Amino acid sequence: MERNDAMITEADHKKQAGGVRTGERPDLPGGGQWIIDMKRGLPGFEGVRRYSLASKGGETPFCLLSGIDKGPTFIVINPFLVCPDYSPVLPEREARFLGIDDPSRAILFVIVTIRRDPLDVTVNLRAPVVINADLNTAAQVVLEDSELPLRHSIMPKKGK
Amino acid sequence: MLVLTRKTGEAIRIGDSVSLTILEVKGNQVRVGIEAPDDVVVYREEVFRVVLEQNIRSATFEDPSGLPIDDYWSAVEEKPHGKK
Numbered sequence: 606m607e608r609n610d611a612m613i614t615e616a617d618h619k620k621q622a623g624g625v626r627t628g629e630r631p632d633l634p635g636g637g638q639w640i641i642d643m644k645r646g647l648p649g650f651e652g653v654r655r656y657s658l659a660s661k662g663g664e665t666p667f668c669l670l671s672g673i674d675k676g677p678t679f680i681v682i683n684p685f686l687v688c689p690d691y692s693p694v695l696p697e698r699e700a701r702f703l704g705i706d707d708p709s710r711a712i713l714f715v716i717v718t719i720r721r722d723p724l725d726v727t728v729n730l731r732a733p734v735v736i737n738a739d740l741n742t743a744a745q746v747v748l749e750d751s752e753l754p755l756r757h758s759i760m761p762k763k764g765k
Numbered sequence: 766m767l768v769l770t771r772k773t774g775e776a777i778r779i780g781d782s783v784s785l786t787i788l789e790v791k792g793n794q795v796r797v798g799i800e801a802p803d804d805v806v807v808y809r810e811e812v813f814r815v816v817l818e819q820n821i822r823s824a825t826f827e828d829p830s831g832l833p834i835d836d837y838w839s840a841v842e843e844k845p846h847g848k849k
Contacts, residue, residue, distance in 0.1 A: 644804070645804065645806065647820050648813060648816050648817040648820050649817045649818075649820040649821045649824070650820065650824065675826070677824035677825065677826055678824065678825050678826070679820075679823055679824055679825075680823070698803045698807075699803070701803045702803035702804055716819070716820065716823050717823065718819055718822055718823045719823075729816065729819055731812065731816070732816045732819075745816070745820075747806075747808045747812055747813065747816060751812075755812075755815050755816070755819065756819075
């Protein structure tokens with residue numbers, strides 16, 4: 606299991622400002638489908654705790670986070686693919702809650718919002734889904750950094 | 766809504782394990798210290814509300830294979846990490 610990129614805690618934020626950047630797509634275990642326990646559900650869907658995470662397939666880097674047993678499905682993506690400068694800091698209490706000792710090993714996804722216009726696509730960089738890959742547990746974490754956009758456009762930079 | 770008046774340094778206990786302490790009052794701003802177990806979420810209300818609304822907007826209960834996200838990706842000319 607490889608991390609998709611690095612996250613750091615408040616404690617080591619000062620000495621390790623940017624974290625490590627691997628930029629790799631996470632290598633999803635279990636034949637590309639990963640079952641994770643969303644420890645308090647997702648806001649709006651608190652009753653759904655078990656999710657599968659799988660690559661969407663094809664050429665795209667998008668993954669599908671699907672609640673098991675008729676739960677909702679979310680399109681998610683590695684935030685470092687769409688925002689190379691992203692440097693999230695995991696709050697200490699969330700690190701404890703998820704049992705993450707080394708935040709650089711956490712796996713992060715952000716939820717993608719698409720609207721009527723297929724090119725109006727945003728991700729929520731303020732509230733990533735943080736996964737403890739050792740325990741297969743996760744939670745959506747609201748980060749302290751109020752500069753992080755709740756709607757970060759991932760529209761293509763170039764276009765007609 | 767239950768309303769309690771507190772002075773700086775005083776606290777309010779909610780349930781067995783949550784405690785709010787008024788740390789500082791400055792003009793129309795109040796600093797509040799919060800002690801709560803790690804499994805209790807503590808967020809600014811307006812931020813939590815936006816996250817919740819966006820989650821609901823982003824969720825689908827249909828087959829997601831038909832979503833136009835592939836159109837987005839095919840429109841991206843410079844793909845990260847040199848993927849085509």
